[in-house]
Amino acid sequence: QVHLVESGGGLVQPGGSLRLSCKASGSIFSINAMGWYRQAPGKQRELVADISGSVPNYATSVKGRFTISRDNAKNTVDLQMNSLKPEDTAVYYCNLDSGWRHYWGQGTQVTVSS
Secondary structure (H helix, E strand, O other): OEEEEEEOOEEEOOOOOEEEEEEEEEOOOOOOEEEEEEEOOOOOOEEEEEEEOOEEEEOOOOOOOEEEEEEOOOOEEEEEEOOOOHHHOEEEEEEEEOOOOEEEOOOEEEEEOO
């Protein structure tokens, strides 16, 4: 099995920054992509950003503000979040796409508020 652990969430004021990190461990035989999803109260989980190989893609709502990065050797993926807005408030989940199935972390809370 694959285990994902997120870190870096917290409370930040609008306009501030946070950096989320995710470490994958376990029986990792293949990684097609790693990424970040988020889920706000009462809403469906949505893709924030992912990276396949060296190619990143972003949700329109975060493009230009967030940056995803990946270290294949360390099996980590980070999300640098700048210019945060209240609507970014959500639980953020790390995801690993093995090609056969997806694995999920437990989530880390990000709250953007004055």
